[in-house]
Each structure stands twice: as structure tokens, then as C-alpha cells.
Amino acid sequence: MGQKKDLTGSEKSKIVRYLAEGCSSLKIAKLLKRDHRTIKRFIQNSQEGRKKRVEKPRRKITAHELRKVKRAAAKMPLATSLAIFQSCNITGVPKSTRCAILRDMAKVRKAERRPPLNKTHKLKRQDWAKKYLKTDFSKVLWTDEMRVSLDGPDGWARGWIGKGQRAPVRLRRQQGGGGVLVWAGIIKDELVGPFRVEDGVKLNSQSYCQFLEDTFFKQWYRKKSASFKKNMIFMQDNAPSHASKYSTAWLARKGIKEEKLMTWPPCSPDLNPIENLWSIIKCEIYKEGKQYTSLNSVWEAVVAAARNVDGEQIKTLTESMDGRLLSVLAKKGGYIGR
Numbered sequence: 598m599g600q601k602k603d604l605t606g607s608e609k610s611k612i613v614r615y616l617a618e619g620c621s622s623l624k625i626a627k628l629l630k631r632d633h634r635t636i637k638r639f640i641q642n643s644q645e646g647r648k649k650r651v652e653k654p655r656r657k658i659t660a661h662e663l664r665k666v667k668r669a670a671a672k673m674p675l676a677t678s679l680a681i682f683q684s685c686n687i688t689g690v691p692k693s694t695r696c697a698i699l700r701d702m703a704k705v706r707k708a709e710r711r712p713p714l715n716k717t718h719k720l721k722r723q724d725w726a727k728k729y730l731k732t733d734f735s736k737v738l739w740t741d742e743m744r745v746s747l748d749g750p751d752g753w754a755r756g757w758i759g760k761g762q763r764a765p766v767r768l769r770r771q772q773g774g775g776g777v778l779v780w781a782g783i784i785k786d787e788l789v790g791p792f793r794v795e796d797g798v799k800l801n802s803q804s805y806c807q808f809l810e811d812t813f814f815k816q817w818y819r820k821k822s823a824s825f826k827k828n829m830i831f832m833q834d835n836a837p838s839h840a841s842k843y844s845t846a847w848l849a850r851k852g853i854k855e856e857k858l859m860t861w862p863p864c865s866p867d868l869n870p871i872e873n874l875w876s877i878i879k880c881e882i883y884k885e886g887k888q889y890t891s892l893n894s895v896w897e898a899v900v901a902a903a904r905n906v907d908g909e910q911i912k913t914l915t916e917s918m919d920g921r922l923l924s925v926l927a928k929k930g931g932y933i934g935r
Contacts, residue, residue, distance in 0.1 A: 604631070604639055612639060658698060662687055670703045711932045712864035719930025725862040726922040734918040737830045737859065738789065740782040742800070743875045745895055747774030749883035768888055777896050780808065783871050784829070785915055786908035789817050793896055800836075802843035814851065826852065832859040834869065867933050868921055870914035877910070878902045 604612070608629055615625045622640055626633040658666075665685040673681055678695035682688070714722075748770060768774070778800070781790035792812035798804055818826070831853045833839040848858060866872050881902035882895065889895040924933040 604635065609639065612636060616640070658687070658690070658694075663698070666698060667702050670699060675706075675708055709934075712866065714864055714930070714932060718862070718864050722862040722865060722868070722925050722930040725860065725865075725868075726925040729859070730922055732830070734915055735785045736828050737832055737915070737918075738782045738784040739832050739869055739871045739915070740780065740789075741834060741869055741871045741875070742794070742836075743779045743781075743878075744776045745779060745879070745882065745899055746776035747889040747892070747895055749879070749886075749888065765886070767886065774889075775892060777892050777899070779896075779899055780812070781871065781874070781903070782813070783874060783911050783915060786912040788874075788903060788906060788911055789813065791899060791903050792816075796892060800838045802838050802841040802847075805838040806844055806847040830857055830859050832861065832869070834861050834866070835863055868925070870917055870921075873914050874906065874911070877906060881905065 608631070611629060612625055615628065620628070622636045623633055626636045629636070662685065666681060666687070669681045669684045670676075673684065676684075678692060678699055681699070682690055682695055748768065777796070778794035778798075779791045780794060781788065781792065783789065790812070792808075794800065794808060798808075800808070821829075831848070838844060845854075845858070848854065862868070878899060882898040887898075889898065921933060925931075
């Protein structure tokens with residue numbers, strides 16, 4: 598009878614049952630046709646249980662080493678704790694200790710995303726700021742589109758979980774499960790929209806103008822007084838469907854032309870206050886890692902979140918434009934954040 602290394606799950610169950618019946622290890626070995634030493638080893642290991650983990654003494658960090666770590670963290674943004682400590686020639690420190698030390702002097706952050714700005718872009722941003730420095734921004738309608746997906750941003754599905762609780766299951770779908778394109782505008786303390794772009798419609802010059810006709814002009818602009826229309830300035834970014842000759846000529850026929858159509862510098866989402874409105878809405882609809890099962894449900898969430906944005910919040914955004922222009926000039930056309 599040869600000795601085998603491992604017992605199967607069925608054999609282990611039988612051994613437990615035979616022991617409960619009062620059988621000896623030798624009798625069990627004969628019943629299972631296994632080596633006696635294998636049976637005895639299994640019984641002995643089961644009775645001993647798992648050995649307790651022996652905690653190794655942690656390496657102590659000196660004040661001098663702490664200063665080195667602080668300098669390295671400042672010089673190496675977005676580096677891992679291991680890379681920071683290795684650059685200081687500090688070894689033998691477990692990850693939990695490294696992270697605890699770094700939490701006292703740093704934070705885990707993502708890299709900021711910003712549009713690329715070359716010299717020409719910066720000059721155009723400065724020219725734009727100088728041109729509109731004396732503008733009454735309470736008369737400017739700031740517009741933009743936003744796409745919302747069923748799943749939302751991946752990094753937002755994180756949060757604290759109580760001990761003993763399991764993390765909720767999160768669906769994984771390609772392209773965030775699909776999404777909805779939303780258009781809106783803000784002026785002074787008023788929100789225009791939001792309006793939903795029909796599913797499957799790609800916004801080119803013709804479809805963009807038709808969309809504005811069916812939503813913005815018919816449902817909002819037409820109801821305004823003649824004096825309001827005379828003073829309103831329409832802002833849109835330089836997306837191809839916005840800045841094309843077709844769209845520009847179509848808006849001109851609607852009376853939005855020359856000084857009533859704001860010129861816009863390239864690569865400048867940080868200058869558009871409606872981008873902050875999109876952030877407010879997304880924070881609301883995706884809080885606690887929320888996901889949606891249909892395009893209609895995520896659209897309804899956008900509408901509900903937009904209704905909860907009060908006039909004071911919108912006014913704060915539109916009144917921030919004077920400060921944004923001054924920041925652009927102070928940074929010589931550089932990125933100013935949002």
C-alpha cells in the first residue's frame with residue numbers, strides 16, 4: 598500500500614465520520630486503503646489547528662528618515678509608497694507602515710486632467726479675456742453638452758465599508774453601458790433646460806441646429822421679451838458642429854450674430870462656468886456609486902438633479918467670470934482650474 602501526499606475531500610469527510618464512530622486511525626487506514634501515516638498526519642493537523650501568525654518587529658523610522666520621505670514625496674508626485682521609500686534607501690518597512698507615515702504628510706490624489714495649451718492657445722485666451730473684461734456677464738448665456746453613462750466614472754464607485762460587510766456588486770459593461778447626451782445653458786441665476794439629444798443622433802451642423810430649434814428656441818428663447826433678446830449674448834464652444842459655417846449662418850438668421858455670438862478661445866473648458874454645473878449634477882446622480890439600468894432612468898436622474906440646483910448656485914457660477922478673466926491674464930493665458 599503506497600503512501601500518498603494528499604487526501605481527497607471525500608476521504609477527509611469519511612475520516613471525520615469514522616472518528617465520530619470510535620474507529621482507530623489504523624482501522625480507518627484499512628477501510629480507506631490508505632497509508633496509516635497519512636491518516637495519522639491528517640488527524641494530528643486537525644487537532645492542532647492553525648498556527649498563530651508571529652508578528653515580526655517593525656522597523657523604526659528615525660526623524661532624519663522622515664524628513665527624507667517628506668522631501669521625496671514632494672519631488673515624486675503620484676509615486677507609490679514603495680518607490681518613495683526606495684528613493685530614500687529605506688528598506689524593510691511594510692506597506693501598512695509606509696502608508697500610515699505618508700498619510701501624515703501627503704494625500705492620495707489623481708492627476709489633474711486639463712487640455713493641452715500651446716503658445717498660440719495662451720495668446721488667444723489672453724486676447725479673449727481682454728476683449729470681454731468689461732462685459733456684463735449676467736447677460737451671457739453659457740451653453741454646453743454633457744454625456745452621462747449608465748455606470749458613471751469608475752473612480753467614484755469607492756467608499757467606506759463597515760467591518761464584516763461585503764462590498765456591493767457593481768455591474769461591468771462596455772462603454773459604461775451606453776449613455777445620454779444632454780444640452781443645457783445658464784444665464785444669471787436661471788437654468789435653461791436640460792434638454793435631451795435624441796438617442797442615436799450624432800450632432801453635426803444640421804442636427805445641432807435642428808436640436809436648438811426644437812428645444813432652446815421653441816421652448817425658452819421664444820418666450821423672452823424683445824429687450825432680453827436684444828441684450829443676450831450666446832456662448833458656445835468650438836466643437837465642429839457649433840463653429841461650422843452652416844451653424845454660424847443659421848444662428849445669424851435667428852438674430853444671434855456679431856457681438857451677440859461670443860467668440861471662444863480654443864481648449865478652454867476651464868473658462869465655461871457650466872462645466873461646474875455638470876460636476877454638481879454628476880456628483881448627485883452618481884453618489885454612492887449608483888448605476889442605472891436604462892437610458893430613461895439616468896435621464897430622469899439628470900432632470901431631478903438639475904431641479905435641485907437653486908438660483909443662488911447658478912448665480913455664483915455666472916458671477917465667477919470676472920475672477921476667471923483676471924486669473925487668465927495673471928497666468929498669461931495658462932490653465933486656471935475650475
